[in-house]
Amino acid sequence: MLIPSDNSADSRNVQPVPDPAFSVALLNWYDQNPAQMPWRGSRDPYCIWLSEVMLQQTRVATVESYYRRFLERFPAVEALAAAPMDDVLKLWEGLGYYARARNLHRLARQIVNDHAGRFPASAKALQQLPGIGRYTAAAIASIAFDQTVAVLDGNVIRVLSRLIDLPEEISQMRVEQQLWTLAESLLPAERPGDYNQALMDLGRTICTPREPDCRHCPVQSFCQAFAQGTQSLRPVKKQKSPLPNVRAAAAILRDAKDRILLVQRPAEGLLGGLWALPGGRCEAEETYTDCLHRSLKQMLGIEIRVAEEMAATEQTFTHFRLRLRAFACELLAGTPTGETRSAWAAAEELPRYSLGKADRKIVDGMEQWQPRLFEEP
């Protein structure tokens, strides 16, 4: 047992006794069940950093192909620092949380310009860099630099909250702090990087959110939730409120050469820096047509006529549900001007632009809207 099994208020502040047998059992399992990933085995801080940023809130299976493409295009931090932001965002398209790509690019330039191309080795120094929080700093420091620092991510939270059968809701800062302390107390001095990865592998493959495979768990004998039969109840999470619905309208504007108008979204905020069909969110009670008139006048200073609806799509974001409708439009007056960067894109150029999923879906479907002017023979 790692800590007293009762979770009464009296025992809440009792520090767990680190049991060396725990890390030994975990590392043995790790050595005998190697999980293959493109970044596994590398000690290059650039590679570890890239993989860890991509893995933030993103599954291993999703990251693998992105990681390979990214490393092929930017083999070292100097190549990334020298690249235009648009290229970075294009490689990131579809991976989501685009602030990660912006911070990645910023950090690469910082490393090259201010740190002679070298990553700092300490978790504390790493955490000062953009896009690197406590988790990522500890992951890089332990894996690439063999520093004895603990990680705490979604996987580790699940494993540890089961290990001590934690009945409290985990989003509270006090509880999270308690889990960090527990993670640190369990961390062995030897092979901290492998140990951290072993803990995350365990959470990903054995100690899963639903129906954990406790029969094959290498640390089952240490697990209080297993002993109590409460593993499916841990960790305790706060229930989420229903998502609000957001309506948005997009304009399909074509010029004489049949190119369509794209705009670049503001660098910060939702889908920041990506390209998009011009348009925006509908205000309360506002019709889609009125929304297009308003937003295109505001963004680009142009007057349009809104014609027929060409496509509609739905997308669920973290905190709202988007209903996007796209309308064929006609340019009545003016030419795109103002703060918003815009471009007329020919069909064959569309793949070069970085678009969010909803816009990409609409643009990809365009070919079917009307017969091609030039059929293949």
Place this chain on the structure above:
DNA sequence: AACACGGGGGC
């Protein structure tokens, strides 16, 4: 402490 920030995979 609460919220903004994407998209996909598994059931």
Place this chain on the structure above:
DNA sequence: GCCCCAGTGTT
């Protein structure tokens, strides 16, 4: 449809 993912930054 719902959950949740190798989290971070802002307010």
